[in-house]
Amino acid sequence: MNVKTQNNKRSLLHDAVDIISISTHSLESDDFHKCFQPISRHEMDSSGIFYIFSFFIRYFILLPIRLLFLVLALVFYALLISKALIKNCENEMKFAYIFIIKAINFIVGAKITHHGKKCNLNRPHIFVSNHTSFVDFIILSNHGRPHACVSENHGGLFYLLFNLILGKNGSIAFKRSEKLDRAKVKEKMKIHLAHNKLPLLVFPEGTCVNNKYSVMFQKGVFELDVDICPVSLKYKRTLMDPYWNRRKQGFALHLLYLMTRWYIEADVYWHSPATRKENETPSEFGDRVKALISDKAGLINTLWNGYLKSSPALKERDLLKVAFIKTYCLLRECYIEKEEYKFTTYKMFLFGSIQYEVFLLEILKRYHDIKSLQPVEQNTLISSINTCSLVRLFNKKKCSCKAHITKKSKNRYKFKNCRLEVFRRMM
Template identity: 40%
Template sequence: MSSRQTEVMPNFEQTLLKKRGSALTDGLSFIAYGAQAIANDEFSKCFAPKPRNKVISYLLKGLKAPLSIAGMGIRYFLLLPIRIFILFGASAGFFIALPIVLRLKSERLKRLLFKLYCKAFLWSWGSKIRYHGKKPVLDEPHIFVSNHTSIIDYIVLSSHGFPHATVAQRQGGIIGYFQKNILKLNGSLNFDRSQKNDRSVIAQKMREHVFNTEKSPLLIFPEGTCVNNEYTVLFHKGAFELGAKVAPVAIKYDKSWADAYWHSRTQTFSSQ
């Protein structure tokens, strides 16, 4: 949120005191003040997708048009099949290796398998990621907390150094399948916002996970929702009441070619 606060109706109180009228008039003035405050709400812009730079449209102009058309041909007819092959090949390898790793009961191999699968996802998207700083490896209870833009936040962070367990809202479709059958294997927790009892149960399970240093480090997104990567909203305090050290993480996406923001109320993840 911006630190600069703009006054919706300057000198509203002074103007109201100078007026002489009925109580009804005063009430209507307050209603108008509230309506303008809602209309100029700065909080809603945290969830509004920001138009990305029209790089492709720009490249199609003038003398650069032939190069841009050639680039699109390479991306869609050469690179896209390769990326699909990487994604499906990595998925096949993951599901073949997973039962073997689980049978061996090796936490180290399981972490390596999850990490490589996350890397394969990023390779298939042609992503370029720049990590700043060294990812901490702690032998005491700790959690990682990060701002939240999309489901791929988890993949980005789990592909670097070591994978994470996470806490997430239950989803349907292919994401729900991965939550129920894959992510739960590394200790990830799922909850349903409509079930009030889930909150206390999840809080207890989070504490148990955090204080078991043999498990994958827990990654939490305390904003509780996806934000458009231009702002952050208030972090819920529950993540900081576990009695564990906190390792903060910040993720910033480049929107030149695509916007990573997942507006879950209007988009499915596959249509992002």
């Protein structure tokens, strides 16, 4: 569906006023951070005499009992894993791992309803799921075959438990701040898959989201050309909020919070394996899998990059600037596509006739497409912000698809046979 705008009746001054109004709206209602807002108290049953009575039971009866069970479980696990390492027995190591996973599920009071059948393929495959808390991994590993995982190394108590439990089953830890670590992750995943170890569980969002929204899936796992097994995880949040807000809670505080709840209730939906289609890019494959997961779990599907939550790198901001400029250029050419993504209920119309949410969607689509380019191409686009010549954006040396640039008409340029349709339209 195309959105036509009456640009011939509008001046750039009109558009400048609309751009300022977009900034004003960002101050009034932050659509990005809605994905990471914890649940409000009025959404949970936490009032009256029942809450006071339950507080006493949860903190002074349940918590000491659960802490005792946790300590005993960790001690018993340490004995089991030590015995397995001395004997170099893989079956005993697997038994120790299954034991600690089931023990933690019991300690936090997990009540999980599983829908569908969990995949058990004889060929390399990876499970991917939406991400809300570290307990996601515990819940999914407790059903059928356990998992190894790919996780950022947070340090502290998390680092200690990761080395004690997950470090023994082939799980991969990395530091997102170090580029060398990130580059090695893909190679480690390939080695893990080649040795037919425990199936990997990956959370492509790369950050915890509040279980109301889903954010952009990072493309790394979808570049491996293996079967992807999607999993939808939806929590019932009447008595607790499972979302791990790392800005306000460290790992220890979040674990303490979970252990002082009555129970954790969730629905898990296991999907059939998905494979990458012919001529489908890793980003498009990731979008397709994310749409499937979001639809089943009832999550609002967005294209925001979750990495911007914790470390809004300057390069990411520059890429968003490029996406904004390109979207505005498309709008001036009277061509905008409309998709089924929803970001906001803001009803303002921009640039004559386009809704704010549609304009925001298009910016994120451009940003998503730019993220799929090679780093040298991204840097070229960023440098083009301060240049006036669009013809220099890509050339035979810069663009990985080696497309030739041809002049179409006066002051108009386009790509010939470029691998990204979006950039053909932009020019």
